[in-house]
Amino acid sequence: MTTEIRVPTLGESVTEATIARWMKKEGEAVAVDEPLVELETDKVSVEVPAPAAGVLSSIAAQEGDTVEVDALLGSIEAEGKASAPAKKAETKAPAPKKAAAASGKEIEVTVPASGESVTEADIGEWFKKVGDTVELDEPLVSLETDKAAMDVPSPASGVLKDIRAQEGDTVEVGAVIAVIAEGASAGKSNGAATNGVNDPSPREVAASGESVMEGARPRPSAELSPAPRRVVAERGLDPSSIEGTGKGGRITKGDALKADVKPAQAKAPSAPKDLGPREERVKMSRLRQTIARRLKEAQDTAAMLTTFNDVDMTAVMELRGQYKELFEKKHGIKLGFMSFFAKACVHALKEVPDVNAEIDGTDIIYKNHYDIGIAVGTDKGLVVPVIRDADMKSMAEIELEIADFGRRARSGDLKIEEMQGGTFTITNGGIYGSLLSTPILNQPQSGILGMHRIEQRPIARNGEVVIRPMMYLAMSYDHRIVDGKGAVTFLVRVKENLEDPQRLLLDL
Incomplete structure (x- = not known):
């Protein structure tokens, strides 16, 4: 028997949440009421428990996705039925990587469907440049719709060969926004090093005394869940300077929102254009966008x-x-x-x-x-x-x-x-x-x-x-x-x- 995992009711005025992190992977056994996934709203963080015992057979919403109340998060199969598919998935998992290394074919990156009434989205930010090496499921670009913001993952490992939609462009669902050369490798001359292991860490940037400019953002910590990682990236914060109040000292979205920008960062001109040393342009956080929308809805209704x-x-x-x-x-x-x-x-x-x-x-x-x-x-x-x-x-x-x-x-x-x-x-x-x-x-x-x-x-x-x-x-x-x-x-x-x-x- 299949049991669906859905987003619970999150509060009288809360209609959506962000997937902070999954605590289980596909194929893993779960017990009834065992925490499966953590959701973050503009008010609280909440853990969604398993509605039944069995095996987590599928995950429908990834970390960083914005989901509405009652949206499907995943499903659980009774242990007897799920054990075979889980084992099958484990044996077949390495195969795509092997094929990718030898195929060299071009893979199109398209705008995913993000809701029944959503037909278009705006290109927010490209995380990779043409010529950069990309890994399977690595975030390539952020999209913003009138309902949510989301990251588009890479459908294959290889090299980003072409970008067909620039930041700020409005694109329709299904449109091709990039092309990946599957299984290819990036050379030193293609600029991959600027986004790779040679990037200075946030601590190195701070130690050098240089201002953090556009194109030289501190790389978010790998330990951050997507919601706080986005805030850290948008505000140019150093994750090592943020005190985490989540479980085990984990940095939450709220911790990132209340963190102060370092003086050197605060003086730096911000994207998308330089307003001079007396002003700073900062993208509105998703929390502030949600608050603004709901307050306006109350006035309009x-x-x-x-x-x-x-x-x-x-x-x-x-x-x-x-x-x-x-x-x-x-x-x-x-x-x-x-x-x-x-x-x-x-x-x-x-x-x-x-x-x-x-x-x-x-x-x-x-x-x-x-x-x-x-x-x-x-x-x-x-x-x-x-x-x-x-x-x-x-x-x-x-x-x-x-x-x-x-x-x-x-x-x-x-x-x-x-x-x-x-x-x-x-x-x-x-x-x-x-x-x-x-x-x-x-x-x-x-x-x-x-x-x-x-x-x-x-x-x-x-x-x-x-x-x-x-x-x-x-x-x-x-x-x-x-x-x-x-x-x-x-x-x-x-x-x-x-x-x-x-x-x-x-x-x-």
Whole structure:
């Protein structure tokens, strides 16, 4: 029996991932739930376990490929059926290399199909030059489509005889972009040495004090998986200077993204053209491209509008001050602001159910549960873990869960399912010093609350001017489902619950 391995659901707003590395090879035996392949998204890294025991009979997506949710990754055969094909593959594997050495025929490199709706791609970067020696499956060129970026491997070993499409050209699926002379060898005069073992290593370049210019990029470490290798290549980083946080000290895509460019590299003019010593052109990372696309999709899909108010935080701060030590002693966690805001939002959501709903085609889905997403900033990007059934949890339970989410988000240990299914989101730009902002919806949710920094400001109270700790609140909402009256009512209820926390206890 054949069991398919597919890309699991990766999060509410995550639609694709990059194959970081395969932990098993074709023909190897696997046990049920044994990790097979590691996927990297713009939020987390996740290992896909084997859905059944048997032999890994095929791998459909290679390291470095970008795959969509539910895409086929490979297949597993029951051990009895798979043992023969695996053995057959082992005995036949050396044959192509032997034939290649003697044939000398020309092999065309074509643009592979990369999706049902993808008909063309742009040539990103050639990794080899005409006359260079290439190995079977060695990356030749990167292609970029409107959905993903991918490397095209060499279909044979030999010499790159001809390049028929230049960087920046748009080519159709199936078009011939290069020709390889199979089994041929490159001479010293053909320029192969410039891409071969005589290249200076990143450490040698740094030691010489020379700037890293176009055509002299540090060669990525062989130990890097494709996702971080691409980032290292794009930004001209030295892999030896990057601290790996992955398993066994392995460098992840997030490690490469947050690594600083060396001063000598930062001063160097970047491709595709020299902008002078005061400027630098750097290709946008795939992470930033994904973030940009999803934020724009949210703006294009929803009729997004933001309403504002301010809240006097005096009562909450006095309550925290009064019970801070007792709360921490009993529950083992400090009493923060987020539990107050989570409870205040749940109370308001019950009064204005439209904010807790979502649109599905021509239907409105009203949620009778209150799962609050809490935006957490990390070095690898913004993640939004979800507090399930926040209406059923105490403030201590909410504080403990938020603290746990924060720790695991920064270490990259959050699970995919912990970031799915939220009905409303709270984001706190105040921790970075933001005074006012307009948060963007976390689709398909219909509302998001933005918190900001607390600032001592003069306000009028009972005919007198007093100084109070004030915070601006911003509530963005989808005007297709939430009317202005509902949005304003929601934000006013949040304000009232925070300025008089006893309302939460009395359910007023």
